[in-house]
Amino acid sequence: MNELTPQLEKKFENAKRVVLSRAEKDAMRGHIESFMRENRGGGMIPSPWAAGRFLVFMHKPVALALVVILALGGGTAYAAESALPGDTLYSVKVDIVEEALAVVTISDEARVRWDVRRAERRLEEAVELTSEGRMTDEAQTEIEERFEKFAEAVEVRAKVVEEKKGPRVAAALLAEFESKLRGHERLLARADKGNSAAARSAAPAADEPTTMMATMSVETASSDSEAGAALMFEATVMEDDEQGKHDDKDEEKESQLTKKVRARLEKLEQVRLEAELEVELEDISEDIEFDIDDEALEILLPETGAGGAVDMDVKLIPSAL
Amino acid sequence: MENMAEKAFLEAYEAHADALFRHCYFKTSNREFAKDVVQEAFCRTWNYMAEGRRVENMRAFLYRVAGNVIIDEMRKRKTTSLEALEEVGFAPVDEHTPDGEAFASGQEALRMLRHVEEPYRTMLVMRFVEGLAPKDIAEILKESENVVSVRIHRGLKKLRTVFEGEQKDE
Numbered sequence: 001m002n003e004l005t006p007q008l009e010k011k012f013e014n015a016k017r018v019v020l021s022r023a024e025k026d027a028m029r030g031h032i033e034s035f036m037r038e039n040r041g042g043g044m045i046p047s048p049w050a051a052g053r054f055l056v057f058m059h060k061p062v063a064l065a066l067v068v069i070l071a072l073g074g075g076t077a078y079a080a081e082s083a084l085p086g087d088t089l090y091s092v093k094v095d096i097v098e099e100a101l102a103v104v105t106i107s108d109e110a111r112v113r114w115d116v117r118r119a120e121r122r123l124e125e126a127v128e129l130t131s132e133g134r135m136t137d138e139a140q141t142e143i144e145e146r147f148e149k150f151a152e153a154v155e156v157r158a159k160v161v162e163e164k165k166g167p168r169v170a171a172a173l174l175a176e177f178e179s180k181l182r183g184h185e186r187l188l189a190r191a192d193k194g195n196s197a198a199a200r201s202a203a204p205a206a207d208e209p210t211t212m213m214a215t216m217s218v219e220t221a222s223s224d225s226e227a228g229a230a231l232m233f234e235a236t237v238m239e240d241d242e243q244g245k246h247d248d249k250d251e252e253k254e255s256q257l258t259k260k261v262r263a264r265l266e267k268l269e270q271v272r273l274e275a276e277l278e279v280e281l282e283d284i285s286e287d288i289e290f291d292i293d294d295e296a297l298e299i300l301l302p303e304t305g306a307g308g309a310v311d312m313d314v315k316l317i318p319s320a321l
Numbered sequence: 322m323e324n325m326a327e328k329a330f331l332e333a334y335e336a337h338a339d340a341l342f343r344h345c346y347f348k349t350s351n352r353e354f355a356k357d358v359v360q361e362a363f364c365r366t367w368n369y370m371a372e373g374r375r376v377e378n379m380r381a382f383l384y385r386v387a388g389n390v391i392i393d394e395m396r397k398r399k400t401t402s403l404e405a406l407e408e409v410g411f412a413p414v415d416e417h418t419p420d421g422e423a424f425a426s427g428q429e430a431l432r433m434l435r436h437v438e439e440p441y442r443t444m445l446v447m448r449f450v451e452g453l454a455p456k457d458i459a460e461i462l463k464e465s466e467n468v469v470s471v472r473i474h475r476g477l478k479k480l481r482t483v484f485e486g487e488q489k490d491e
Contacts, residue, residue, distance in 0.1 A: 003477075004449055004477070005481070005484075007484070008480065008481070008484055009449075011429050011430045011433070012430050012449045012450055014429070014430065015343075015347070015430035015431065015449075015450045016343070016450055016451075016452065018342075018343050018346055018347075018450075019339040019342065019343065020338060020339055020342050020356070020359075024356065025335075025338055025339070028338065028356065028359065028360050028363075029331070029334060029335075029338075031360055032331075032334060032360060032363045032364060032367070033331065035364045035367065036327055036330065036367050039364075039367065039368055039371055040371060
């Protein structure tokens with residue numbers, strides 16, 4: 001019954017020979033192969049947590065670190081926890097303990113949070129060192145470098161999160177980092193200020209020592225004779241110069257890290273705003289795009305009338321209330 | 322591991338590209354368009370797999386994706402029907418065609434099929450051009466075998482009418 005007549009069969013028999021030529025087939029294969037190379041997803045890559053792959057996957061120093069921690073026991077790691085740049089155990093704290101914790105952090109979000117925390121920890125160390133008056137140039141540089149590294153990692157990983165979990169999650173993470181950084185920036189600036197004030201015991205503890213000195217000089221100058229004033233002025237200039245040098249140095253000391261944090265904040269704000277824009281765009285496109293596949297359409301179409309009416313009623317009730 | 326997946330996928334390409342192309346060609350009546358559809362279908366399928374999802378039946382999956390690609394492309398090109406596309410482009414017999422005469426005859430079948438509307442046309446192409454059993458067609462299109470048989474039957478009836486009409490004209 002469901003067969004072709006012999007005449008029709010002959011016509012269809014020929015139709016079966018419609019194929020791609022070898023050249024066409026090869027050309028298309030080339031396109032597909034290059035597409036495949038550009039679009040290698042994570043799905044094909046076996047989980048690094050699969051049995052046996054665990055230690056192979058880890059960077060050698062990290063694998064070593066885990067072994068070291070196990071060998072030394074928790075004591076060293078615990079002692080290292082409070083180490084500051086310049087201390088013997090500082091590198092154990094940052095490069096071994098923190099790194100090992102990073103390795104066992106699986107989800108991307110958790111990893112971002114940990115990087116945020118690590119960046120924060122560097123700033124906390126800076127505040128501690130500064131307020132104790134132990135900050136050295138070396139420690140400063142080390143903290144700066146490490147802070148930059150983790151802050152950068154946060155941004156990079158936030159991008160990964162954005163791709164995998166959507167911009168909403170990424171924007172939230174970035175906002176969290178931003179607000180934390182702001183808090184640290186304030187603490188940092190205060191510590192720097194406190195430190196420079198304490199270091200210069202001769203100078204009055206004031207917010208703006210330069211202004212203060214200048215005001216004093218002017219006062220002295222106006223109450224004296226002209227020659228005296230000139231002399232005083234000279235002295236003031238000298239004093240100011242000296243003061244200026246101190247200030248420059250303090251400014252430098254304060255700004256190096258604080259400035260970096262500020263610059264990072266600006267950049268971060270930009271990245272976060274972009275992510276938030278993505279969220280908005282997504283919301284908008286969700287509202288307009290209806291991507292109904294044909295199967296769904298076939299199922300939906302006959303019932304659209306009744307189904308639609310019911311939906312309307314349900315929606316209207318809460319708004320009427 | 323990755324290479325194995327790639328190798329398997331390219332094997333699937335070698336195995337199914339021609340049949341898929343024929344399917345798309347008879348659906349769209351346009352050789353170049355059909356080629357684009359086939360390529361896009363393989364790329365989309367690869368992406369799907371690259372996201373870590375499994376494809377149980379590669380052939381059925383490719384056919385479904387190709388069907389979606391055709392619909393998407395139609396929407397993009399703002400042509401409301403396949404007929405409109407047929408007006409635009411008919412690939413002439415070219416040097417790529419391995420067998421000119423067979424191709425010309427293929428055209429005959431194609432011409433008749435154009436008088437059979439969807440979904441019956443796809444049924445006829447799958448059943449008689451691609452030689453798929455109703456059971457396979459049912460699996461690919463996610464329809465019941467019964468629905469497929471009925472559509473083939475109706476499509477055939479329509480095709481015979483077209484054919485007899487042509488005979489009379491001659």
